Amino acid sequence: MKILVSNDDGIDSNGLHVLVKYLKEISEVTVVAPLKEQSAVGHAITMQIPLRVINYFKNGDFFGYAVDGTPADCVKMGIRNLMKEPPDLVVSGINHGSNTAINIIYSGTVSAAREAAIMDVPSIAISVTNHAVKNFEFAGKVAKILALELHQKKVPNGTLLNVNVPDVPEEMIAGILVTKQGKSKWDDIYEQRIDPYGRNYYWLTGNLIEVDKEIQTDQAAIKNNYVSVTPIHFDLTDYETYEKLKEWKLERLFDAKNT
């Protein structure tokens, strides 16, 4: 099995190095990761400036390719230019900090996996639920187990698995659950400060309003110490509203305009 590994924390982040260690036990790994941290970049791609690719060494050995772009850039560049043939799987992570509920929308980790799904390559995004996480070992094992499973079973092209691992000792893990994206959202606050020159600037902060109670949602699952596995896709159509909107008969607005 050939696996492309990327992330959004950058090629020198510990979570990525642990992930590579575990995936090398089952596959040939190619690392293509951002040169610099790319958290919360969403599904950005670089088009206004060209990209650079740098060979990244670890302890004197070639470790992977560093791209001075976004996670989605890394996956595109890896699959199109850097690998001789497309990988069997893309794994993005291990992120420090959960990617559940609304955070999926902003996540660079998830966007790398989603770019793979768009390119018809099965993929996994994996995160540990604590920004200050120190131990990625259990999440590394989970990535390895799920990579093997996904390679055997397949999900439909265009779907990726978004995995969140609670940051608790392994013996406290309650199990694993297939989940839906939760509805918890941020109550954003812009903290206003004044720079040494008397001008305002603003830091985005806020509190996550946890509304998810059902255990089969990502946010509730991790709160209850379950590993959460959410299948997500990139068809954003709201089919329920699609049917409703047709009943609005929008065409009458254009007829009216001509009378």
Next chain:
Amino acid sequence: MKILVSNDDGIDSNGLHVLVKYLKEISEVTVVAPLKEQSAVGHAITMQIPLRVINYFKNGDFFGYAVDGTPADCVKMGIRNLMKEPPDLVVSGINHGSNTAINIIYSGTVSAAREAAIMDVPSIAISVTNHAVKNFEFAGKVAKILALELHQKKVPNGTLLNVNVPDVPEEMIAGILVTKQGKSKWDDIYEQRIDPYGRNYYWLTGNLIEVDKEIQTDQAAIKNNYVSVTPIHFDLTDYETYEKLKEWKLERLFDAKNT
């Protein structure tokens, strides 16, 4: 009606100024738009550096707020800090270049509208299907008509209308269609060049592979000169795969590991 207007082309772009002109006929408009062009930034938000807000003047009059961040930053900052009360509607655009099919994922224009939907404010993203578009007038009228309609009828919170307007003379417009997100994708090509110092760099280019034939998809609708209106949401769960994944019985993998 109070409308917040944003975009991804920047506060000095022509498409935004035409949009404001038409929406002012029906509402009180607040402009909060990026200081610089933010195409293809996806749903990026700014967290690593603070934001600045600048008062932007046009012909000596206050026109709106320029934020040195992403489209999603503008909408968050506009609703949380700059407007006295949340707007009734957010309209993002008018973008030069279509936002159909897979482009929705990368689009800054759509991410501004999506951020509004996340914040429970109804929203519209509007684009004209040509990067070199010169005349935004018809799209401006469409935005005005749909803004009034959406304000009256309401869609569920969390859904936005993604509108694409063909860049043809108004008399050639075939009508308006409610559509689904298409499946057309890019065949990406990284064009390799060599800089004056002998180092490689890469430009992302490519061709859109148009696979959408059904007229009720965004890409097919605009090709046939219809205004396309697609309801999209931010619940990314793939419910079909969710049901299938439960049958995989992932919990057996964790039991096996302990034996």
